[in-house]
Amino acid sequence: MGTETTGATPPDGDAPRPAPPAGTAAGTAVTSRRKDRIDRLAELTARTDTSTGSGLWVEALRRLRANKTALIGLGVLAVFLVLAVIGPWIAPYSPTAQTWRGEVFPNRGIFVGPRSGNWLGLDHLGRDELSRMLVGARQTLLVGVVATLIGFTVGALIGGFSGAALALGGRAGRTVDTVVMRFTDMLLALPSLLLAVSVAAIMGQSLTTVMVAVGVVQIPVFARLLRGSMLAQANSDYVLAARALGVRRRRIVLAHVLPNSLGPVIVQSTLALATAIIEAAALSFLGLGNPDAAQPEWGVMLAQAQRFFDQAPMMAVYPALGIIITALGFTLLGEAMREALDPKLRS
Amino acid sequence: MLRLIVRRLLQLVPTLFGLSVLLFVWLRQLPGGPVTARLGERATEADRIQMERLLGLDKPLWEQYGIFLRDLITLDFGDSTRTGRPVWDEFTQRFPATVELGLSAILLAVVAGIPLGYFAARRRGSWLDAGAVSGSLLGICVPVFFLAFILKEIFAVTLGWFPSSGRLTTGIDATEVTGFAVLDGLLTREWDASADALWHLVLPAVALSSIPLAVIVRMTRASVLEVLQEDYVRTAESKGLHRATVRGRHVLRNALLPVITAIGLLTGSLLSGAVLTETVFAWNGIGSFIRDAIDARDYPVLTSFILFIALAYVLINMLVDLTYSLIDPRVRVH
Numbered sequence: 001m002g003t004e005t006t007g008a009t010p011p012d013g014d015a016p017r018p019a020p021p022a023g024t025a026a027g028t029a030v031t032s033r034r035k036d037r038i039d040r041l042a043e044l045t046a047r048t049d050t051s052t053g054s055g056l057w058v059e060a061l062r063r064l065r066a067n068k069t070a071l072i073g074l075g076v077l078a079v080f081l082v083l084a085v086i087g088p089w090i091a092p093y094s095p096t097a098q099t100w101r102g103e104v105f106p107n108r109g110i111f112v113g114p115r116s117g118n119w120l121g122l123d124h125l126g127r128d129e130l131s132r133m134l135v136g137a138r139q140t141l142l143v144g145v146v147a148t149l150i151g152f153t154v155g156a157l158i159g160g161f162s163g164a165a166l167a168l169g170g171r172a173g174r175t176v177d178t179v180v181m182r183f184t185d186m187l188l189a190l191p192s193l194l195l196a197v198s199v200a201a202i203m204g205q206s207l208t209t210v211m212v213a214v215g216v217v218q219i220p221v222f223a224r225l226l227r228g229s230m231l232a233q234a235n236s237d238y239v240l241a242a243r244a245l246g247v248r249r250r251r252i253v254l255a256h257v258l259p260n261s262l263g264p265v266i267v268q269s270t271l272a273l274a275t276a277i278i279e280a281a282a283l284s285f286l287g288l289g290n291p292d293a294a295q296p297e298w299g300v301m302l303a304q305a306q307r308f309f310d311q312a313p314m315m316a317v318y319p320a321l322g323i324i325i326t327a328l329g330f331t332l333l334g335e336a337m338r339e340a341l342d343p344k345l346r347s
Numbered sequence: 348m349l350r351l352i353v354r355r356l357l358q359l360v361p362t363l364f365g366l367s368v369l370l371f372v373w374l375r376q377l378p379g380g381p382v383t384a385r386l387g388e389r390a391t392e393a394d395r396i397q398m399e400r401l402l403g404l405d406k407p408l409w410e411q412y413g414i415f416l417r418d419l420i421t422l423d424f425g426d427s428t429r430t431g432r433p434v435w436d437e438f439t440q441r442f443p444a445t446v447e448l449g450l451s452a453i454l455l456a457v458v459a460g461i462p463l464g465y466f467a468a469r470r471r472g473s474w475l476d477a478g479a480v481s482g483s484l485l486g487i488c489v490p491v492f493f494l495a496f497i498l499k500e501i502f503a504v505t506l507g508w509f510p511s512s513g514r515l516t517t518g519i520d521a522t523e524v525t526g527f528a529v530l531d532g533l534l535t536r537e538w539d540a541s542a543d544a545l546w547h548l549v550l551p552a553v554a555l556s557s558i559p560l561a562v563i564v565r566m567t568r569a570s571v572l573e574v575l576q577e578d579y580v581r582t583a584e585s586k587g588l589h590r591a592t593v594r595g596r597h598v599l600r601n602a603l604l605p606v607i608t609a610i611g612l613l614t615g616s617l618l619s620g621a622v623l624t625e626t627v628f629a630w631n632g633i634g635s636f637i638r639d640a641i642d643a644r645d646y647p648v649l650t651s652f653i654l655f656i657a658l659a660y661v662l663i664n665m666l667v668d669l670t671y672s673l674i675d676p677r678v679r680v681h
Contacts, residue, residue: 182361193619197641198373200652278490282623285492286641306496310504320493327488335484 023120041264041338042228057263063340070340080326084141087134093118093127095135095296101126111312120318123301124308132151132296133318139207139297140277140326146211146334147276148269151218156265158184159223163230163261164253167239181227193217193282200288207295210283214276225268229261263341270334274327281323298322351672355665366657370650382483390489419654425647429640434651437636443527444514444632449617451552453610456559461606464567465599471572471629479564486561495554495627504549509550512629514624515543551628555620558615570602577601604674610669614660 063146064070093099103112104126120129162180165173187195189328196213203209233239234257242252281299283289298319303315406414418424424434467479503511504679514528531537574580575598583593596601618634625634633652 031446193616193622197637198649241472265646274488278488281490282492282619285490285623286626286638302490303495306493309496309500315502316493317494323490323493324485324488328484330468331488332486 024033031264038224039228041268042225043232046307060337064336067336067340069332070336073329073334073336076325076329077333080137080141083137085138087137091128091134093131095127095132098126099128106308106311109311111308111315113312113314121312121314124304124312125314129315129318129327132301133298133322136296136298136301136319139295139323140280140299140322143211143214143280143297144209144273144276147214148218148272149279150212150215151222151267151272151276152265154221156190156213156226158219159226160230160258162223163227163234164257165346166227167231167234167257168249168253177227181224182261184223187220188224193279196279196283197286197288200283205288207289207297210280210289210299213283213288214279216278217279218272221272222265222268226261226265229264230257233257233260258304267334267341270330270337274330274334277323277327277330352669355668359661362661363658366654367416367419368412370654371412373650373653399594424651427640427645427648429643429645429648433446434647437648438633438651438655441631441633441636443623444630445621447527447529447660448548448551448555448630449621449630451548452555452617452620453494453559453613455552455556456563456613457610459556460560460563461567461603463565464606465510465571465602467564468568468571468575476568478567481565483561486557489557490623491554491557492623492627494557495551495624498554499627510547511550514547515632551624551630555617555624558616558620559610562609562613563606566606567602570605571598574598574602589663600674605670607670607674608667611664614663618659 080198086214100118100122102114104110104122104124106124112118112125112126114121118128118130120133123132125128158180162177165180166177167173169176195217199216200209203212230253234299239256242256243249247256277299280289280297284297284299284303285306287303289297289303301319302316302323303320305312309316424438426432427434427437430437437446463479467473467476470476499511503509529541529548531540531544533541580593580597583597588597614665621632621634623634623636624630625632626638629635637648637652638644
């Protein structure tokens with residue numbers, strides 16, 4: 001059975017929800033449940049009672065390998081990643097050249113579908129759809145990755161700071177944590193798309209706007225997650241041991257607590273990538289996306305193609321399928337990773 | 348119970364205060380400041396100073412914040428720069444349409460989602476289970492606006508089963524009482540108007556319900572699976588309680604607690620979804636109004652909307668918490 005149990009493991013009762021730490025117990029009713037959900041994920045790495053006695057990560061990896069959904073997700077992502085990397089080189093034509101401009105007449109309802117030279121047909125300006133899809137894969141990935149990186153970095157900085165302060169900062173640290181967390185909880189209360197819209201309204205219309213807007217939305221989630229995870233680790237035996245040995249606090253936080261707390265955050269990043277891609281598409285649909293049509297991106301392509309849906313539905317279906325399949329890949333992998341980390345869900 | 352309500356209401360104060368500060372700061376961060384937002388880039392210096400005085404921007408910061416708060420409390424949200432009408436009037440006029448749409452979507456999601464999730468969990472590993480799980484994953488990954496568009500194209504444009512846009516057929520004689528079109532028809536006994544409104548509601552509500560449905564199915568399934576393993580379920584079964592009693596009183600009642608929470612959390616995504624769905628179906632609610640406001644950079648409308656959303660979100664979640672304590676006596680004790 002268990003090699004070690006940590007102080008953070010909640011008693012296995014009928015309420016799996018961990019009690020919020022004293023510092024934030026007075027938190028608003030508003031986000032308490034959503035906080036709980038994030039906190040639950042944060043708790044997971046602190047439980048280490050694995051059945052074979054091997055480490056948490058080895059166990060998780062073993063379960064992940066046996067999981068069909070994880071493999072499907074990985075497969076989808078592998079294809080997407082390869083396309084995103086080599087897409088621009090294998091694209092048969094330039095994605096921006098309006099080579100066949102004379103064959104497409106949107107206002108007369110004349111479009112060109114798949115044919116031998118253009119496997120996915122032409123878009124409304126006579127550009128090769130396949131080339132645009134291939135080049136667009138990279139842009140889409142870029143938006144997703146940069147947005148998630150923004151959320152991850154800023155969120156982890158805030159959460160890490162807050163968690164470190166709470167775990168090892170004494171009374172002053174607790175105050176710091178309360179203030180910081182109250183602020184992120186407020187952000188958590190705002191619906192994501194609207195938060196994104198407000199960011200986009202401030203920054204104007206561009207690709208950067210979309211990336212920042214979608215990233216900002218993820219900040220409070222990551223912050224709360226890392227803080228909860230660090231808190232769970234800070235209560236564990238090895239931290240107690242390190243403190244007893246007289247290891248400096250900064251070193252405990254940076255070298256022991258932080259690396260062990262990153263698991264749930266990485267899982268969340270995978271799920272966040274899916275959300276980011278979908279949300280970016282929604283922003284494009286609302287007219288806040290990249291106005292520069294020269295850089296194809298699936299969300300923008302979908303938003304533009306909907307105008308011509310009656311005559312050329314496939315023009316919208318290709319980018320939509322791209323978005324759906326990619327988001328599905330990230331979600332499948334993320335969910336499988338979360339299940340692999342959660343001992344309660346083991347069958 | 349009353350003490351709980353009062354305590355929850357008091358806990359809202361810091362959150363709302365924080366939000367008002369955030370919004371106040373946001374208002375001042377508009378591109379080029381509020382003055383440029385109103386007058387455009389090419390305004391003369393004299394115009395700018397006059398506008399600054401008009402907006403009270405020459406006063407000290409704390410006083411400006413005070414005025415901002417006073418306006419909020421007296422429901423004075425300013426005028427829409429696009430339509431010229433007071434924001435408050437614009438909102439209250441469109442509010443019923445969005446609530447009608449949102450409630451129908453949630454209702455649809457609950458009625459379909461809870462049984463689906465429950466039976467998926469009971470028959471774990473069956474085709475029903477696999478279908479429910481993969482269907483809900485797909486539901487989360489399909490962009491709402493695209494789903495709305497597809498539904499509209501198939502069922503309204505191609506098949507012609509449902510109307511493609513609006514809330515009522517033009518020319519139909521409907522008296523407006525509450526602003527909820529379906530309800531109005533029932534109240535005034537204009538059955539044809541009520542049916543017509545319901546007809547218009549189907550496609551937008553189905554499109555909007557996709558994400559709530561997916562979330563509710565997943566939550567219910569996971570929650571029922573967890574509860575089925577609990578000791579008290581085994582105890583109840585070994586006591587010889589009737590199957591229906593065990594399932595209804597022990598399993599479902601406990602399993603639904605997290606689901607109710609999830610429904611409250613869905614409000615935010617529902618409102619985001621409403622902006623997208625209403626745009627596709629030309630549904631004259633708050634969502635499509637906001638879309639136009641985004642296009643026109645109508646800042647008074649956008650800021651009030653964000654505050655409104657945050658408030659609605661906060662209140663709905665408070666209601667959810669209270670429902671929670673009604674259902675679960677354990678919560679009341681703490």
